[in-house]
Amino acid sequence: MVARSSEVRPSAVRHSASPGAGGRRRRGAGRLAGLGLSGVALLVLLTGCDVGAAFDGFGWPQGGISAESRRMYDLWIASCIAALAVGVFVWGLIFWCVVRYRKRGNALPVQTRYNMPMEFLYTIAPILIVSVLFYYTAIVQTDVDKLSKNPDVTVEVVAFKWNWQFNYRDGQGPDAKTTASTLGTSEVIPVLVLPTDRSIRFEETSRDVIHSFWVPELLFKRDVMPGKIRNVFEVSSLEAEGAYVGRCAELCGSYHAFMNFELRVVSPEKYDQFLAAKQSGKSTQDALSAIGEQPYAVTTEPFDTRRTQDNFNPDKVPARTGS
Ligand SMILES: [Cu+2]
Numbered sequence: 001m002v003a004r005s006s007e008v009r010p011s012a013v014r015h016s017a018s019p020g021a022g023g024r025r026r027r028g029a030g031r032l033a034g035l036g037l038s039g040v041a042l043l044v045l046l047t048g049c050d051v052g053a054a055f056d057g058f059g060w061p062q063g064g065i066s067a068e069s070r071r072m073y074d075l076w077i078a079s080c081i082a083a084l085a086v087g088v089f090v091w092g093l094i095f096w097c098v099v100r101y102r103k104r105g106n107a108l109p110v111q112t113r114y115n116m117p118m119e120f121l122y123t124i125a126p127i128l129i130v131s132v133l134f135y136y137t138a139i140v141q142t143d144v145d146k147l148s149k150n151p152d153v154t155v156e157v158v159a160f161k162w163n164w165q166f167n168y169r170d171g172q173g174p175d176a177k178t179t180a181s182t183l184g185t186s187e188v189i190p191v192l193v194l195p196t197d198r199s200i201r202f203e204e205t206s207r208d209v210i211h212s213f214w215v216p217e218l219l220f221k222r223d224v225m226p227g228k229i230r231n232v233f234e235v236s237s238l239e240a241e242g243a244y245v246g247r248c249a250e251l252c253g254s255y256h257a258f259m260n261f262e263l264r265v266v267s268p269e270k271y272d273q274f275l276a277a278k279q280s281g282k283s284t285q286d287a288l289s290a291i292g293e294q295p296y297a298v299t300t301e302p303f304d305t306r307r308t309q310d311n312f313n314p315d316k317v318p319a320r321t322g323s
Contacts, residue, residue, distance in 0.1 A: 052073065052076075052077040052080075055080075057073070057076070057077070058076065058077060058080040060073055060076040060077070060219075061216065061219060063217060064217060064218065064219045065217045065218065065238055065239050065240045065242075065244070065265070066217075066218050066219075066220075066235040066236070066237065066238055066239065067235070067236045067237055067239065068143070068144045068218070068219075068220065068235055068236065069217070069218055069219035069220065071140050071143060071144065072140060072144060072219055072220070073219065075136055075137065075140045078136070079133060079136075082129070082132075082133070086129065144220070144233075145233065146234070147201070147232060147233075147234055148199055148201075148234060148236075151172070151199040151200060151201040151234055152195075152198035152199045152200065153168075153194065153195065153198055153199070153200045153201070153271075154168075154169040154170075154171065154172055154176065154200075154201045154203065155167065155168055155169065155192065155194070155200065155201070155202055155203070156169050156176075156178065156203045156204075156205065157202055157203065157204045157205070157213050157224060158204075158205055158206070158207060159204070159205075159206045159207070159211035159213070159224040159248065159252075159259075160206065160207035160208055160211075161208050161209065161252060161253050161255070162248075162252070162253065162254075162255040162256065162258060162259040162303075163183075163184035163185065163186075163190065163259060164184045164190045164192075164246075164259070164261045165181060165182065165183045165184065165190070166181065166182045166190060166192045166261075167180075167181045168180040168181070168275060168278070169203070172201060172203070173203075173230075174228075174230060179275075179279055180275055180278035180279050181278075182278075182284045184261060186302060186303065187302055188285075188296065188302065189260060189261060189262055189296065189297035189300055189301070189302055190261045190262070190284075191261070191262045191263075191264050191284055191288065191296075191297055192246065192261060192262065192263050192264065193264045193266060193271060193274050193275075193284075193287075193288070193293075194238060194263065194264070194265055194266075194271065195238070195265070195266060195267065195268040195270075195271035195272075196237065196238050196239060196240070196241055196265055196266070196267060196268065197237050197238075197239075197268055198237060198238075198268060198271075199234060199235070199236050199237060200234060200235050200237075200238065201232060201233075201234045202222075202232065202233055202234070202235075203230050203231075203232050204222060204223075204224040204225070204230065204231040204232070205224065205225070205226075205229070205230050205231075206224045206225055206226040207226065208226055209226060209252050209253065210223055210224065210225055210226065210250050210252065211223070211224040211248045211250050211252050211259070212224060212248055212249035212250035213246070213248075213249075214246060214247050214248070214249035215244050215245075215246040215247075215263050216244070216245070216247070217244045217263075218235065220233070221249045223250060224250075238265045240265065241265045241266055241267065242264075242265055243262055243263070243264050243265075243294070243297070243298050243299050244262065244263045244264075244265070244299060245260060245261075245262060245263075245299035245300045246260065246261040246262060246263050247259065247260055247261075248260075255303060258303035260297075260300040261297075261300075262297040262298070262299050262300060264288070264293060266291065266293065270291040270292070270293070273290065273291050274287050274288065274290070274291050274293075277290050277291070
């Protein structure tokens with residue numbers, strides 16, 4: 001019995017249950033109107049000024065300050081909208097099936113196994129969706145990783161346990177010369193001064209272990225490797241002046257969490273003056289004061305261990321005796 005009912009041809013059942021020609025036309029018009037409305041809603045969503053902002057970036061951090069950060073943000077928002085559209089469609093189908101085919105008796109519902117068009121559709125549709133996502137991801141990734149031949153500014157980022165040195169270079173690669181340098185210490189947070197509206201190349205190298213150069217507002221971080229590896233990336237422009245905290249994003253040792261620096265983005269004119277002052281021998285703090293900027297970091301503070309002879313060794317145990 002079961003086998004026989006599962007062989008019921010869908011078309012035959014559909015035919016017997018189908019409404020008249022007028023009903024079909026009305027339903028067709030309704031479907032068309034629904035499709036049109038969905039299309040308009042999707043268009044409004046996709047062309048909206050900042051759909052992501054209304055949903056808190058769908059989990060992606062906002063407030064990027066580079067052209068690259070905006071591209072990555074846009075890719076994320078578009079992917080979320082595509083995923084939501086597929087989700088709404090699938091949820092709709094599920095709820096429609098639950099209501100339309102709820103149990104009415106003991107008879108089995110229409111069986112649609114081996115429905116080739118349907119099986120073809122649900123094999124091809126996911127492949128198409130993944131292909132489109134892959135295509136746009138590859139484009140954005142290539143764009144973000146792109147290196148130019150002659151960036152306007154090249155800065156060498158040197159990481160070490162547990163601080164940073166920033167070397168302003170006269171060219172690219174390990175053979176270029178350093179024309180000015182900023183070195184962080186336990187008492188002074190290193191401030192990396194860079195201009196807006198210029199392309200900037202970061203060339204990273206480490207003196208000891210793997211660190212990671214991260215300015216949250218770039219929405220991008222890259223490992224800093226020891227040895228001969230120079231990890232390189234570029235931003236085509238920084239778009240907002242200001243002070244931004246920078247961090248090490250790789251667990252590199254005891255004081256990893258305190259390995260902070262500050263990125264200070266200034267106008268190209270101020271940057272030129274800053275660099276000239278540095279090259280003439282001024283300290284970073286004096287050069288910053290000379291261009292009317294705060295001389296010390298304003299987004300983070302030097303690491304304070306709060307360890308004194310008393311609280312570190314309250315029992316005053318002599319060295320090497322243990323306790
Ligand atoms: Cu580190």
